[in-house]
Amino acid sequence: GENVEQHPSTLSVQEGDSAVIKCTYSDSASNYFPWYKQELGKRPQLIIDIRSNVGEKKDQRIAVTLNKTAKHFSLHITETQPEDSAVYFCAASPVSTGGFKTIFGAGTRLFVKA
Amino acid sequence: GAVVSQHPSWVICKSGTSVKIECRSLDFQATTMFWYRQFPKQSLMLMATSNEGSKATYEQGVEKDKFLINHASLTLSTLTVTSAHPEDSSFYICSARDLRTENSPLHFGNGTRLTVT
Numbered sequence: 103g104e105n106v107e108q109h110p111s112t113l114s115v116q117e118g119d120s121a122v123i124k125c126t127y128s129d130s131a132s133n134y135f136p137w138y139k140q141e142l143g144k145r146p147q148l149i150i151d152i153r154s155n156v157g158e159k160k161d162q163r164i165a166v167t168l169n170k171t172a173k174h175f176s177l178h179i180t181e182t183q184p185e186d187s188a189v190y191f192c193a194a195s196p197v198s199t200g201g202f203k204t205i206f207g208a209g210t211r212l213f214v215k216a
Numbered sequence: 217g218a219v220v221s222q223h224p225s226w227v228i229c230k231s232g233t234s235v236k237i238e239c240r241s242l243d244f245q246a247t248t249m250f251w252y253r254q255f256p257k258q259s260l261m262l263m264a265t266s267n268e269g270s271k272a273t274y275e276q277g278v279e280k281d282k283f284l285i286n287h288a289s290l291t292l293s294t295l296t297v298t299s300a301h302p303e304d305s306s307f308y309i310c311s312a313r314d315l316r317t318e319n320s321p322l323h324f325g326n327g328t329r330l331t332v333t
Contacts, residue, residue, distance in 0.1 A: 136321045145309060145324040146260065191259060202248060202313075204322050206260045 108207030222325025239310030
């Protein structure tokens with residue numbers, strides 16, 4: 103089945119700097135890759151997603167890139183702010199499950215220092 | 217946007233008792249819902265896929281007799297943790313997709329923090 107690996111597990115940046123989180127997936131047929139942000143004790147919230155027919159997507163300070171050949175995708179946060187501090191999860195939806203299941207990476211704990 | 221409601225938000229129970237968690241899709245119909253478990257500082261692990269009108273599909277290593285899932289209607293799925301033990305203490309989160317939107321993302325409930333004493 104699909105396996106999603108995420109790095110780093112912890113990331114600390116200074117306010118205003120950029121943060122990059124990287125993920126790889128194993129199922130080359132996966133076609134949907136969402137990113138979720140989870141604050142302590144709260145539900146995961148979708149922040150951006152990308153489909154396999156697109157190489158890059160941007161939404162204000164957040165961007166995601168996808169390299170299908172290498173089977174990896176990355177989240178880029180620019181001009182980080184303290185409120186960006188949270189746990190970020192990448193995920194993949196394998197086509198083998200009809201795109202139904204969502205398999206999550208281990209998560210990256212981002213600290214933005216003011 | 218699609219809203220998923222989960223209840224209760226937290227529960228404390230004694231070892232050996234059963235606990236039921238409800239998950240509702242409020243403004244859309246969900247023929248399929250997903251139940252995840254999250255231990256502290258860990259990722260979301262898919263436990264089972266709840267299917268309206270049929271049996272749930274459990275992930276490898278998840279005991280179906282311990283985690284009973286019922287999806288009786290298009291808007292409600294329940295997870296019952298039977299004969300709970302302290303090692304079952306965790307954060308349980310349900311989720312669903314609004315299939316009116318192609319390739320729609322998962323929408324999560326607020327989660328239920330279960331503590332078994």
